[in-house]
Amino acid sequence: MVPHLTTALTGPLLTLEKQILDAMPRIEHWFRHQWQEHSAPFYASVDLRNAGYKLAPVDTNLFPAGFNNLNKAFDALCVQAAMSAVEKICPDTRQFLLIPENHTRNPYYLQNVSSLKSILQRAGFTVRIGSLLPDLAQPTEVPLPQGGSLLLEPVQRQGNRLVLENFDPCAILLNNDLSGGVPDLLKNLSQAIVPPPWAGWSTRRKSLHFTAYRQVAEEFCRLIQIDPWFIDPYFDHRSGVDFSQGIGLEEVQSQVADLLQKIRQKYQEYAIKENPFVILKADAGTYGMGVMTIKDPKELNQLNRRQRNKMAVIKEGQEVHEVLLQEGVPTFETVEDSVAEPVVYMMDHFVVGGFYRVHTERGIDENLNAPGAHFAPLAFQTPAMSADCTHQPDAPHNRFYTYGVVARLALLAAARELEMMAPRFSS
Amino acid sequence: MVPHLTTALTGPLLTLEKQILDAMPRIEHWFRHQWQEHSAPFYASVDLRNAGYKLAPVDTNLFPAGFNNLNKAFDALCVQAAMSAVEKICPDTRQFLLIPENHTRNPYYLQNVSSLKSILQRAGFTVRIGSLLPDLAQPTEVPLPQGGSLLLEPVQRQGNRLVLENFDPCAILLNNDLSGGVPDLLKNLSQAIVPPPWAGWSTRRKSLHFTAYRQVAEEFCRLIQIDPWFIDPYFDHRSGVDFSQGIGLEEVQSQVADLLQKIRQKYQEYAIKENPFVILKADAGTYGMGVMTIKDPKELNQLNRRQRNKMAVIKEGQEVHEVLLQEGVPTFETVEDSVAEPVVYMMDHFVVGGFYRVHTERGIDENLNAPGAHFAPLAFQTPAMSADCTHQPDAPHNRFYTYGVVARLALLAAARELEMMAPRFSS
Numbered sequence: 054m055v056p057h058l059t060t061a062l063t064g065p066l067l068t069l070e071k072q073i074l075d076a077m078p079r080i081e082h083w084f085r086h087q088w089q090e091h092s093a094p095f096y097a098s099v100d101l102r103n104a105g106y107k108l109a110p111v112d113t114n115l116f117p118a119g120f121n122n123l124n125k126a127f128d129a130l131c132v133q134a135a136m137s138a139v140e141k142i143c144p145d146t147r148q149f150l151l152i153p154e155n156h157t158r159n160p161y162y163l164q165n166v167s168s169l170k171s172i173l174q175r176a177g178f179t180v181r182i183g184s185l186l187p188d189l190a191q192p193t194e195v196p197l198p199q200g201g202s203l204l205l206e207p208v209q210r211q212g213n214r215l216v217l218e219n220f221d222p223c224a225i226l227l228n229n230d231l232s233g234g235v236p237d238l239l240k241n242l243s244q245a246i247v248p249p250p251w252a253g254w255s256t257r258r259k260s261l262h263f264t265a266y267r268q269v270a271e272e273f274c275r276l277i278q279i280d281p282w283f284i285d286p287y288f289d290h291r292s293g294v295d296f297s298q299g300i301g302l303e304e305v306q307s308q309v310a311d312l313l314q315k316i317r318q319k320y321q322e323y324a325i326k327e328n329p330f331v332i333l334k335a336d337a338g339t340y341g342m343g344v345m346t347i348k349d350p351k352e353l354n355q356l357n358r359r360q361r362n363k364m365a366v367i368k369e370g371q372e373v374h375e376v377l378l379q380e381g382v383p384t385f386e387t388v389e390d391s392v393a394e395p396v397v398y399m400m401d402h403f404v405v406g407g408f409y410r411v412h413t414e415r416g417i418d419e420n421l422n423a424p425g426a427h428f429a430p431l432a433f434q435t436p437a438m439s440a441d442c443t444h445q446p447d448a449p450h451n452r453f454y455t456y457g458v459v460a461r462l463a464l465l466a467a468a469r470e471l472e473m474m475a476p477r478f479s480s
Numbered sequence: 481m482v483p484h485l486t487t488a489l490t491g492p493l494l495t496l497e498k499q500i501l502d503a504m505p506r507i508e509h510w511f512r513h514q515w516q517e518h519s520a521p522f523y524a525s526v527d528l529r530n531a532g533y534k535l536a537p538v539d540t541n542l543f544p545a546g547f548n549n550l551n552k553a554f555d556a557l558c559v560q561a562a563m564s565a566v567e568k569i570c571p572d573t574r575q576f577l578l579i580p581e582n583h584t585r586n587p588y589y590l591q592n593v594s595s596l597k598s599i600l601q602r603a604g605f606t607v608r609i610g611s612l613l614p615d616l617a618q619p620t621e622v623p624l625p626q627g628g629s630l631l632l633e634p635v636q637r638q639g640n641r642l643v644l645e646n647f648d649p650c651a652i653l654l655n656n657d658l659s660g661g662v663p664d665l666l667k668n669l670s671q672a673i674v675p676p677p678w679a680g681w682s683t684r685r686k687s688l689h690f691t692a693y694r695q696v697a698e699e700f701c702r703l704i705q706i707d708p709w710f711i712d713p714y715f716d717h718r719s720g721v722d723f724s725q726g727i728g729l730e731e732v733q734s735q736v737a738d739l740l741q742k743i744r745q746k747y748q749e750y751a752i753k754e755n756p757f758v759i760l761k762a763d764a765g766t767y768g769m770g771v772m773t774i775k776d777p778k779e780l781n782q783l784n785r786r787q788r789n790k791m792a793v794i795k796e797g798q799e800v801h802e803v804l805l806q807e808g809v810p811t812f813e814t815v816e817d818s819v820a821e822p823v824v825y826m827m828d829h830f831v832v833g834g835f836y837r838v839h840t841e842r843g844i845d846e847n848l849n850a851p852g853a854h855f856a857p858l859a860f861q862t863p864a865m866s867a868d869c870t871h872q873p874d875a876p877h878n879r880f881y882t883y884g885v886v887a888r889l890a891l892l893a894a895a896r897e898l899e900m901m902a903p904r905f906s907s
């Protein structure tokens with residue numbers, strides 16, 4: 054099932070999709086060349102926004118959860134891609150230690166860990182789950198919502214190796230974004246660890262990602278000769294901000310005003326009848342925390358205590374001092390009258406699936422990845438990496454091809470972002 | 481749907497399958513290492529025989545037809561694997577010239593060419609079909625049995641490039657086994673050509689393939705500690721044979737007797753109550769031509785003219801002077817009371833699908849790939865590269881995992897075989 058586009062806005066998107074489909078051999082050739090120059094992260098998910106006139110990534114997650122939401126029929130794609138990823142990054146690996154997030158109270162997250170474990174097992178690895186939970190004294194079975202259970206085991210440090218009881222893994226797969234910083238346990242290990250701990254949110258910045266994405270989008274759009282704005286939202290960033298003290302908000306306000314002005318000009322250029330808005334979010338934030346929508350810079354003068362606190366502190370109690378200001382891309386995809394946002398999953402440089410985050414209570418200009426919010430995952434019914442030119446550009450697998458292309462551009466941006474970070478962080 | 485094993489013989493096969501499933505992480509690690517040392521052919525299909533007590537490859541095709549028989553639901557696996565294959569072998573390719581067999585009167589073969597073309601297109605390539613048919617004067621549309629048509633275009637030589645009208649391809653994909661020899665048109669080309677023309681049947685020999693397979697099987701069986709005989713049929717070969725003149729048949733007869741004796745000993749060792757038989761086939765043969773079943777060496781004294789002629793001349797009028805003698809592996813898989821033989825398809829080193837060749841009129845000890853014979857392709861319903869240890873070893877996707885392992889062993893043998901041939905043939 055593919056969400057319906059609001060009919061009034063199908064025109065320009067069809068143009069973009071058609072341009073991408075027509076250029077498919079050139080695009081794939083370009084990607085092949087890029088992947089020879091840059092190493093894809095082990096895995097990633099990309100949140101896309103489809104505004105009809107514009108299709109853009111709004112967030113790239115290097116520690117993706119949600120593998121349980123993918124269409125089971127395409128598990129084999131994940132298995133095949135996982136084999137490729139391991140061949141390239143840690144070919145000698147036989148035994149993986151999978152380190153999940155600590156929020157074991159979220160049964161859906163645990164189901165994701167179970168799905169990831171199953172993918173790696175089916176790719177031919179022995180997998181055990183090592184938990185960083187400080188109060189996990191012994192191996193503990195936690196029940197899964199879809200039946201069965203998951204064994205969480207406390208990790209132990211032995212010299213420069215991370216082990217479990219009777220298990221010395223060859224490599225460590227992180228599914229924990231390390232928002233609270235890299236724990237000493239994970240420092241100076243002799244084992245391969247993917248993604249690198251410094252790709253976690255204690256050191257990663259969305260602004261660097263979108264700086265890399267801007268460059269990728271420019272190169273790509275030169276290739277297929279379109280205005281990069283159709284796939285790249287304007288953004289800006291600001292450090293030294295303190296929401297609780299009100300420090301730095303004036304500067305943010307003026308940046309928001311500049312962004313809104315730039316968006317307004319583009320809307321005029323392309324005769325788009327929307328109200329521009331800006332998304333303000335923590336530059337190192339995740340889980341949809343620390344995100345707000347701004348339509349008028351004045352709103353920043355009128356923040357109440359609750360709104361300030363919501364922006365000031367995010368996951369694992371981290372204070373926010375750096376913010377990303379991002380052109381808002383409204384979503385015009387709907388599923389049964391609710392707003393929907395596609396999320397695309399990749400392993401190695403392959404698209405392995407995706408789903409729609411569907412929100413019944415949110416508007417088209419709001420963040421759908423909100424804590425505590427309900428969303429109905431809706432698995433893509435066709436794979437997202439292959440197009441068929443004999444069908445219409447908006448046929449399901451052709452629409453998904455376009456999604457897969459834009460998601461892979463964000464993946465390539467992540468690869469370049471990690472290259473830029475490596476000299477500072479990798480030992 | 482998985483064919484039922486004759487119940488009396490499930491025991492030993494379950495043992496073999498269980499051994500393979502238990503060793504899965506070790507096996508996959510071993511394959512990863514092998515694929516770092518050896519380059520997988522672009523694509524291949526492997527005919528397997530499952531005797532219950534024994535599971536073995538009986539033929540490995542480097543120019544596989546039958547892509548149209550694979551389960552459409554797993555097309556994306558082919559597309560992903562095709563991307564990998566191209567990245568490794570000819571990364572700069574944008575435009576493929578696909579050269580099919582000349583038997584354009586076989587509509588199912590044309591459907592295969594159409595499936596291959598579609599896979600490559602969806603992997604992001606421009607594909608056109610270049611025919612070697614000498615009497616094809618101009619581009620010709622041929623109708624496909626499932627609707628639509630295929631445009632065959634005459635190939636032209638321009639200097640050291642093979643081109644079509646207004647089409648200068650970066651690479652050439654052969655789906656023609658060149659039984660009649662490598663045409664001058666294909667010699668000394670500046671374009672990449674995969675598989676190499678010398679992998680065709682004018683230079684390739686089954687006996688060299690099974691020599692390489694023997695070594696692979698020995699290494700693999702040392703890894704999982706089983707008798708290699710469980711996956712490796714005995715074989716022998718003989719050159720200087722002339723069936724029409726009766727030359728060399730005495731030597732063949734004595735080799736057949738030796739093979740039957742060796743098989744009998746193994747049958748005794750494992751208490752197998754079957755009648756041993758040997759398959760005699762052209763060492764460079766294909767399309768199921770030039771194949772006979774021998775249960776008693778005396779049969780070779782009693783060949784009538786028709787039988788001699790059948791063995792003497794095969795595809796494209798090639799005379800047979802070299803024969804392979806192969807331990808017969810009976811098939812105990814049946815589909816609706818007809819004998820069935822699994823065929824596994826691979827691209828790069830990935831298993832991408834398979835189907836059963838089902839034959840209503842043949843016995844369990846006969847060749848099912850017979851010219852003119854009817855077979856009902858039955859696509860595997862689950863992918864063949866991932867196992868799930870929480871299910872029984874004979875659950876469909878676990879059975880297919882075992883098939884995928886043995887097929888990949890044959891693929892690895894083909895990789896080593898081509899390495900052995902390369903110094904003599906590649907320029």
